[in-house]
Amino acid sequence: MKDYPSQKFALTTPLYYVNAIPHIGSAYTTMVADVLARFKRLQGQEVLLITGTDEHGLKIQRTAAAKGREPQSHCDEIVASFQALWDKLEIQYDRFSRTTAKPHEAIVKEFFARVWEKGDIYLDRQQGWYCVACEEFKEKRELLEDGSCPIHTNLKAEWKDEDNYFFRLSKYQQQLETLYEERPDFIQPESRRNEVLNFVKQGLQDFSISRVNVEWGFPVPPDPKHTIYVWFDALLGYVTALLEESAEPTLDNALGKWWPINLHLIGKDILRFHAVYWPAMLLSAELPLPEKVFGHGFLTKDGQKMGKSLGNTLDPFDLVERYGADAVRYYFLKETEFGRDGDFNETRFINILNADLANDLGNLLNRSLGMLKKYCQGNLPQLTAEDIPSANPLKKIGEKLGDRVAAAYENLQFHLACEEILKLLRANNKFIDDSAPWKAFKQGQQQEVELVLYSALESVRLSAYLLAPIIPNLSSDIYGQLGFDLDFNNQNTVNKFNLYKQHSQWGAIPANQNLTKAKPVFARLELPAE
RNA sequence: CGCAGUGUAGCAUAAGGGUAAUGCGCUUGCCUCAUAAGCAAGAAAAUAUGGGUUCGAGUCCCAUCGCUGCGACCA
Secondary structure, X not given: OOOHHHOEEEEEEEEEEOOOOOOHHHHHHHXXXXXXXXXXXXXXXXXXXXXXXXXXXXXXXXXXXXXOOOHHHHHHHHHHHHHHHHHHOOOOOOXXXXXXXXXXXXXXXXXXXXXXXXXXXXXXXXXXXXXXXXXXXXXXXXXXXXXXXXXXXXXXXXXXXXXEXXXXXXXXXXXXXXXXXXXXXXXXXXXXXXXXXHHHHOOOOOEEOXXXXXXXXXXXXXXXXXXXXXXXXXXXXHHHOOOXXXXXXXXXXXXXXXXXXXXXXXXXXXXXXXXXXXXXXXXXXXXXXXXXXXXXXXXXXXXXXXOOOOOOOOOHXXXXXXHOHHHHHHHHHHHOXXXXXXXXXXXXXXXXXXXXXXXXXXXXXXXXXXXXHXXXXXXXXXXXXXXXXXXXXXXXXXXXXXXXXXXXXXXXXXXXXXXXXHHHHHHHHHHHHHHOHHHHHHOOOHHHHHHHHHHHHHHHHHXXXXXXXXXXXXXXXXXXXXXXXXXXXXXXXXXXXXXXXXXXXXXXXXXXXXXXXXXXXXOOOOOOOO
């Protein structure tokens, strides 16, 4: 095993745009980030999970105006809704980076200055049709006949003829291509990488990083009539997030400990910004590049794209409210292969949770504890892993399970992690049936009963431990019923290298546990009435 | 339109060219420790369609159809 305590790991979700309250897609990315962060912390690694919000731009300015609000108060309100959702979902973020936070402006200015001094920013004239909703220029041919944007059909594109500051992206073409080649893992999954490669191959053009007539944002330092383009501002939110609370907002202070970021988790829609523009900006500023950008897929509902126009959105608040954080987290982590698109279907949701969490896991614990009470006065057998024959099917599966699951988490293959653990749980139920402790007990074979129950309970424990990053509440409950005083939401007590070393192995359950009363840890869900 | 990817039982996924697997759901049987949970057996797909290569193709090639992504600033 590697020397985890010496490692540190910084990862980010996107800084979500505060145009509206969070949707399920943002929740998905954030849940995944949290699961990975939790697993690494469990291993004793030092982790920094960054999330936050991107709050500038013309769109926010206008959204706020439409509500008759100041932009800042609009942002504050939306931010509160993000934070509320993350709390409900048990997201343990370390930093919440807002682009309207005070230190951010200083960071943006300093960064801008570096790129400016490098000669990578110049003034030029920008003409074209601009869609405010997209915050981008459109080609004439992209527009619909009535001149509206194809994505925002209710909104006419606006003709702009203005001076903009441009970033010399084209200058970094070669360096980017070298980067992609030398570090094939930089963009994942591979299908996304190919998209980027294709895009870059066409030849990179400079892009504008300022706007005029936009109030809501930072002024371009040498020319305050201009406002820095939201993306240039937003990406730097990852840097600002690294500042310690009391530190002066300088790049040096921000980059000292956690830079470069190990992993940017993003949705596939913002891949180019993270895989092309962002590294180019950093190259220009002569800063080290992040280790990896992972662009995951989108979620659909009942096989259909979600959208306000279709009216088939999935409200994450409602979902957690009805089913709880563990259920929601488990479903999305287990039932979608990370990277590919995933689908939400309520019937499938309920079936999976009942089968995996209520039946395979919850009921397994419950039946095992029930037997322990009846056949062993509720005391754990005085056994250790060595007392269990090596042919024991649970021991065989359990022995290397920790390593397999760790590898799956490490590779962001969360569905595989779950699947590996489920194999042990299913084998466990089968093992109990095959061994029929109730018969053994009636025949007075106490030793046999104890061997079976020890193996069963230990396997449940190991499963709960390895699933803790995904279902922290359930795992805590299970651990509680097994006599541990360990709350997987309490970072101070669970995240220790030595604990991981011990608990990720089969056979860690001590004999002298005071078991609390057994009760179902995950109630079966009912299909909502039509 | 161009480029790329994809198409396996009701659903989700697996199968280095050689008897199509697993989970969920469904049917039946068994058990009784348990949350109407568990275990076992079973039904169900000629692997989108049409060609080709091969002794043999889900697996390679071509075409067609369907879906998805990318095609310059989509927060």
